[in-house]
Amino acid sequence: MKELIRINHAEFWTENGILYCNFNNSNPNYTLDSDRVKLYIDAIVKLCKGKPMPFVYDITNSKGTYSTSAAHLFANSPSLVKLRISEAFVLNTIGIKLLIHSYKRLYDTKTPYKIFNNMNDALSYCVESKNKFYGSN
Numbered sequence: 001m002k003e004l005i006r007i008n009h010a011e012f013w014t015e016n017g018i019l020y021c022n023f024n025n026s027n028p029n030y031t032l033d034s035d036r037v038k039l040y041i042d043a044i045v046k047l048c049k050g051k052p053m054p055f056v057y058d059i060t061n062s063k064g065t066y067s068t069s070a071a072h073l074f075a076n077s078p079s080l081v082k083l084r085i086s087e088a089f090v091l092n093t094i095g096i097k098l099l100i101h102s103y104k105r106l107y108d109t110k111t112p113y114k115i116f117n118n119m120n121d122a123l124s125y126c127v128e129s130k131n132k133f134y135g136s137n
Contacts, residue, residue: 005043007036009062012043018126019048019055019083023062030064037070041077048083052133054126056088058119059096066103075108086129087113088122 005012009025021044044055066074074080089100097115104113112129116122 003047005047007039007043010040012040012047014047014053017051017053017130018123019044019053020058021055022058025062025064028063032064032066032070034067034069034073037073040074041079044083045079050083052083052085054086054088054129054133055084056090056119056122056126058090059100060090060092062096065099071103071107075103075111081110084111085133086126087111088125089113089115090117090119090122091115092117 002013002015009023011020011022011024013020021040091097091100100115104111114122114125116125
């Protein structure tokens, strides 16, 4: 049985060497703050157990934005920098797509990433990233 960590509208778990993050916030006025990001980082560190992994974020049912401090913390946390191989974002709205592009351009230009509209393609990218990182096909 997989270990699942829930923090309000977010769920985190690992499966087959991939960290899954599912965000499901329906409030368009919500702003993610650095206190919540600290909880997310703690959950991710606990689940990864020191092993670098690709991260897949399912934000198809999420709305809202992030504070500058939250974005900076999530992008540059030394704990996450050591664990993130790549990032795959699964989304279905142009607003969230623009938000992710802005986040990556402003806060995290180092971590490879791609944006997808379905989970299967995102997972294929994660497996490819993991195989490149660990040197297998």
